[in-house]
Amino acid sequence: MKKVLYRHLFSKVLGLTLLLFSTSFYAQEEAEAATDVATEETADAAGGDPAKGKQLFNQNCAACHALERKMTGPALVNVEARLAEDEGLDKEWIYAWIKNSPAVISSGDAYANKIYAEYNQAAMTPFPTLSNQDIDDILAYTAAPPPAPAAATAATSAGGDTTGSSSGISNEMILGALALVFALLVIMLILVNKTLRRIAEANGVVLEQEKEKRLPLWKAFVQNQFLVLVSVVFLLLASAYFAYGWMMQVGIDQGYAPVQPIHFSHKIHAGDNNVDCKYCHSSARVSKTSGIPSLNVCMNCHKSIYEYAGNPEGPSAEDLANGYTNEFYTGEIKKLYKAVGWDEENQSYTGDSQPVEWVRIHQLPDFAYFNHSQHVSVAGVECQTCHGPVEEMEIVEQFAPLTMGWCINCHRETNVKVKGNAYYEAIHEELSKKYGVEELTAAMMGGLECGKCHY
Known part of the structure; x- marks a missing residue:
């Protein structure tokens, strides 16, 4: 029997694949170890831990300060070195300023009063709970800020996973080796199939029998x-x-999700940050309509939030596929600034504002009357009952059909909250006797009368 050469080739390829796996794993471990050593050396050189400093900075400083730009307070990149070089101030002065800035100002310190006058005579919030080590960590972070995550974002967008980015070449080699092994297996199966067919034909075995003729299906x-x-x-x-x-389905826009001129993610605002619906749509509590919030409501937060830092867990694969990156959200904030006329550099309004043409999503017919305040304030209906889980929506869509039958079913099934409401308590006893029930629905209290909605 002849020796089959592809068996030896298969063994060699398999051995090469195992070698590539072990080499890439060792290289990745070496890279991670080198990164850890570099991080420790940076922390020792700066006199603090930049990683801990970043966490403390985000918790205590980020609302008013940024590293590279002026906000409510000055930029803090290399603040320790700049104060020592330009003003001759040491770290002890920084300790005193952060822990109790009003006291430093009252002492007559020249630089403290200069900063106080430059920033609208608003003293910095004291942080007496921060220890000297905490401040050292923050200064270490400002002295050696982490590089921009452009490379990491590009790697994530291209491959969908940032793990193993340092060993991308090794991964390609491994995939190539596996593809070669798969190709060899396919070739082996084809050769075995041909060999078996030849043996069967030599022994007179009929592989396929002629099919009986039958009438076409049609x-x-x-x-x-x-x-x-x-x-x-x-x-x-x-x-x-x-x-x-x-x-x-004519006239029913369930699932309608238009693209807005400025992208507003309810998932980030109402979901990740737990912003109450009625903070933006405040008129829903006292008015017929919920209202579109003015851009000044947005600026209550976005005077300080000028860029999107991203979810601590990182963007999901779905967000990356749809282009919802940190840079995308930051660009939408810039659109807000342009519309409201906000000068980032000088932290002031220019007066040059532009209207935003929002696209309406929920639209009831003109002959149907609906009052938000009656449902939200009186009945205590949650926003999600009609609008769905908006805290999970990246782009808001019409969740419910908003048809007459849908509203009637809600009135038939929803119990009226009579506790603490003198008006309902006055008629609750009589209606309970009339219907023989303990709980009253909106339908039992006239919620199905035509004139309630069609006036």
Whole structure:
């Protein structure tokens, strides 16, 4: 029997694959160890831990300060070195300023009063709970800020995963080796198949038998009159059903999710940051309509939040696929600044504002009356009852059909909250006797009367 050369080739490729796996794993461990050593050396050189300093900076300083730009307070990149070089101030002065800035100002310190006058005579909030080591960590972070995450973002966008970015070449080699092994297996199967066919033909084995001739399927269907009649009746009924369903959807915009001129992520605001719906839509508590919040409401937060730092857990694969990166959200904040006329550099309004043409999503017919305050303030209905889980929506869409039948079903199934409401308590006893129930629904209290909604 002849020796099959591809067996030896397969063994060699398998060995090469294992070697590549072990080499890439060792290289990755070496890279991680080098990174850890570099981080420790940076922390020792700066006299603090930049990683801890970043956390403390975000918790205590980020609301008013940024590293590279002026905000409510001055930029803090290399602040320790700049104060020592320009003003001759040591670290003890920084300790005193951070822990109790009003006291430093009151002492008559020249530089403290200069900063106080430059920033609208607003003293910095004291942080007496921060220890000297905490301040050292913050200064270490400002002295050696981490590099911009552009490379990491690019790697994530390209591959969907940032793990193993330092060993990308090794991964490509491994994938190539696996592809080669798979190709060899396919070739082996093809050769084995041909060999078995030759052996079968040599021994007179018939591999395929001639199929019996039979009537084509469509001819058999046409010749069966009963089957044709049943099929025609079924198609007519199905067509009528789908035509009725299509006509009943006219004027219903459930699932409508238009693109807005400025992208607003309810998932980030109402979900990740737990912003109450009625903070922006405040008129929903006292008015018929929920109202569109003015851009000044947005600026209450975005005077200080000028860029999107991202979710601590990192962007999801779905967000990356849709282009929802940190840079995208930061660009939308810039659109807000342009519309409201906000000068980032001088932290002031220019007066050159532009209207934002928001696209309306929920639209009831003109002949239907709906009062938000009656449902939100009186009935205590949650926003999600009608608008769905907006805290999970990146782009808001119409969640409910908002049809007459949908509203009537809600009135029939929703119990009225009578506790603490003198108006409802006065008539609750009589209506309970009339209907013989303990809980009253909106329908029992006139919620199905035509004039309630069609005035």
